[in-house]
Amino acid sequence: MSFLPPLPRRFMDQGLACYKTLCLLAGTIVLSLSGYAQGIRGTLQDETGKPLPYATIFVRQIGTGTTSNENGLYEVALDSGHYEIVYQYLGYETAVRIIDVDKSFREVNVSLKPQATVLPTVVVQDGKEDPAYTIMRRAIAKAKYHTQQLDGYSARVYIKGAGKLKDYPWLAKRTLQKEGIEKGRVYISESVSDVKYTRPKKFEEKVISIRSDGKDNNTSPNQYIFGSFYEPEVAETVSPMSPRAFSYYKFEYLGTFQDRDYAVSRIKVIPRVKGDNVVDGVMNIVEDWWSIHSMDIHTTRLGIDIYIKAVYAPIEDKAWLPVSHQFRIDGKVFGFEFEYKYLATVSDYKIKLNSALYVQTDKMEVIDEKIQKQEARQAKTTAPRRQPDNAKQLQERLQSGKEITRKELKTIMKDYEKQELRQQKQPEVLSETVFEIDSGAFKKDSTYWASMRPVPLTPEEVKGYQKSDSTAEIEARKEAGDTLKQSKHAGFQPWDLLIGDTYKVSKHSNVKIHFPMPGFNTVEGWNLVYKVSFGTILQDTNKTRLSITPAFRYAFSRKVASGNLKFVLRNKIYRFEVEGGRYVRQYNADQPILPIVNDFMTLLLEENLMKLYERRYVDVLYRRNLSDFVSVEGTASWQRRHMLQNTTNYKWIDRKSIEDYTSNIPVNAELLDTSFPDHEALTAAVSVVTRPWLKYRIRNRQRHEVENSSPTLSLTYRKGISDVLGSDVDFDQLEVGAKHQIAIGVRGRLHFAVRAGTFLNDRRMYFMDYKHFLGNRTPFSTTDPVGSFRLLDYYTYSTPDRYLAGNVYYQFRRFLVTSFPFVRMMGIRENIFVNYLATPTSKNYTEVGYSIDGILRFFRLEGAVSFQDGQYHDYGFRVGIASYLTVNFSDN
Helix, strand or coil, rough: CCCCCCCHHHHHHHCHHHHHHHCCCCCCCCCCCCCCEEEEEEEEECCCEEEECCEEEEEEEHHHEEECCCCCCEEEECCCCEEEEEEEECCCEEEEEEEEEEEEECCCCCECCCCCCCCCCCCCCCCCCCHHHHHHHHHHHHHHHHHHEEEEEEEEEEEEEEEEEEEHHHHHHHHHHCCCECCCCEEEEEEEEEEEEECCCCEEEEEEECCCCCCCCCCHHHHCCCCCCCCCEEECEEEECCCHHHEEEEEEEEEEEEEEEEEEEEEEEECCCCCCCCEEEEEEEEECCEEEEEEEEEEEECCEEEEEEEEEEEECCCEEEEEEEEEEEEEECCEEEEEEEEEEEEEEEEEEEECCCCHHHCCEEEECCCCCHHHHHHHHHCCCCCCCCCCHHHHHHHCCCCCCEEHHHHHHHHHHHHHHHCCCCCCEEEEEEEECCCCCCCCEEEEHHHHHHHCCHHHHHHHHHHHHHHHHHHHHHHHHHCCCCCCCCCCCCCCHHHCCCEEEEEECCEEECCEEEEEEHHHHHEEEEEEEEEEEECCCCCEEEEEEEEEEEECCCCEEEEEEEEEEEEEECCCCCCEEEEEEECCCCCCCHHHHHHHHHHHHHCCCCEEEEEEEEEEEEEEEEEECEEEEEEEEEEEEEEECCCCCCCCCCCCCCCCCCCCCCCCCCCCCCCCCCCCEEEEEEEEEEEEECEEEEEEEEEECCCCCCCCCCEEEEEEECCCCCCCEEEEEEEEEEEEEEEEEEEEEEEEEEEEEEEEEEHHHHHHHHCEEECCCCCCCCCCCCCCCCCCCCHHHHHEEEEEEEEEEEECCCCCCCHHHHHHHHHCCCCEEEEEEECCCCCCCCCEEHHHHHHHCCCCEEEEEEEEEECCEEEEEEEECCCHHHHHHHHHC
């Protein structure tokens, strides 16, 4: 249950709005909420009388943890009884007090001594392995056991998060003032949740109470609480307990200290390569148990520093679980400097052991074969030989109380998990989370919070709450007086026709006026696209949505008005589309050139790369998910196609080296004349897409796919149907494809895509029916970097024959510029890529390139060289643009 909070990405991406989210997202974990007038209270300090802030106080009998405040004050409400109270502070000796509680609060002030760390007889010698490695090998070998030793637990979580904006760019001052954000003001939120875990993958959380600034109620701590450091990764960061840890970290033994009856080794964690997704600091490991005792670590995410302290306790002397966490997050992004502190405590632990695996710690002596060679040989002689039913035998060995090697322990856990996976009804589901907010969670008043809060608020935090409450009241009044106003303005305004806006017309319906999109091409000259859309939810239960979008287009040079109407009905099971009208289209239906890029190329560089034809058409699409792993799609299209010619020579810059615009007729190596007469075409296609190993996470009964958990495999059959509705095409095309992303080596990512196909029949075809590829001859790369080319001409190698296209894209953790830590911390990544195309005329066209990704979060720089039959052909540089930035510019 140890955790590392993921960086609030929206803060990085959206600046002002996300600063608020950062301050409102409080961290997580738990505390008893009793309103009793009895218990213990006091002060924790060191030997000099200096207060110890955020020290951990753990009540052993009831599995409850809390912390002192920044002044060292603490208070724990308890029933009458006899208690063992454990006081812990990182770097200090643990103190234990036996206390009797009866009818009132007892004052118990505790002074802690600095921790005495000693080196055992085994110390680091020249040429010898550091003892930290054998300690970590044992801890890593037992990590999976720790994740499986409990059948379940329940607990209560108290969270307090406080953050403030320390500085911001002066240009943002007015916007911040409108949002009610002030420099130096503390934003605070608190929440209390009851959490429950049921092995192997179900988490439940019920939020009992929340207090924040009244704007953001999404304070669920699930992603933090359930991110265990015993797992290979925590919030995308490699854990020091991961089986791959030795590839990412070096370890240094700092000594051993005694905590009550436990010997605890201090291990310094040192990243082999500094940057994101790794930690540095100290992890304390309980010897013999090989579990986490506490940690004081640091990590970074895109240049933001995250400091984590956590203290664990032996719940019922059976399992070490976290009882308190502290977080400090400091960063400066785009001129916004912020500080965020997070405190979490856990109380009322109730655990249920997994009887199939659990053994008393002193019965399991984990042997490190690399160091304890003789003991390992002796253990192997007593170990049972592996038989087909080895899982049961290995479990019996685990329960035998004899010595066990690291490899045997790993085998036990691997076999056990395989056996359980076979018994699960939904093996593809990795985790299930149920999140619920109690109806009265937001109704608790300040008296309630004062009575249950384990850590008193600071004067800054009290002031922050007062301002937040005042702001929330003003916002509530605004919303109550204007519940129907959803647009930027007070209803429709005439200028909305020029700048666009959205209007909510009912609870589930809205109308949107899209921003008019002007553009330019040599066929139409200047053109204007104007769209209005209507959207509504037809069925609330399965979220069936209907959208209707008419579009109007006017070509000023052709003096032609055109348009279309699109109808979409969709939910999570199916998608149905009908679209028809009169409109221009690129010969490649995948539209490799964005209109805005074509505008730039044509008007400024005098290169009219976009080639268009006109069609009167009706398109129908139906896509359905047959299961979680298989979907099918059917399409049909009737078109009356008309060839277009250039109608204008208008340009902003007249380059003397270029005489005129090129023809609108594409150039192709296999079809010498790609022009065509007016004709009708009826085409249809059927596709099957499967992701056979797809994994899911379930949250509140809704499935969410785990990204890159399965390759995507596809099979497509496309047919040109002759002599129906006047159709003048006759062809058959078959294509298979695969696309995936996998982890390779130390933090490397390999992306690949491959498509292969052939035309079984090409009796009657026109150029737009050929197989086209995602080429690029502009300085910008706006398509998917995996599946597209950087230097390939758009239509030269289009084919009605056999073809094979492959793309490989490898992302490095550290390569050239990313050898510098400050570059990696900015989110910069380096990639190499290879693209290949085989058609009858392409001459084994190959591209080899290098790119730097993540520049300002949105861009990448690319350089590529192309070859044909191994001979140099061309080179070029490209600026890649994130696809989500280009989606609004995709209409022709």
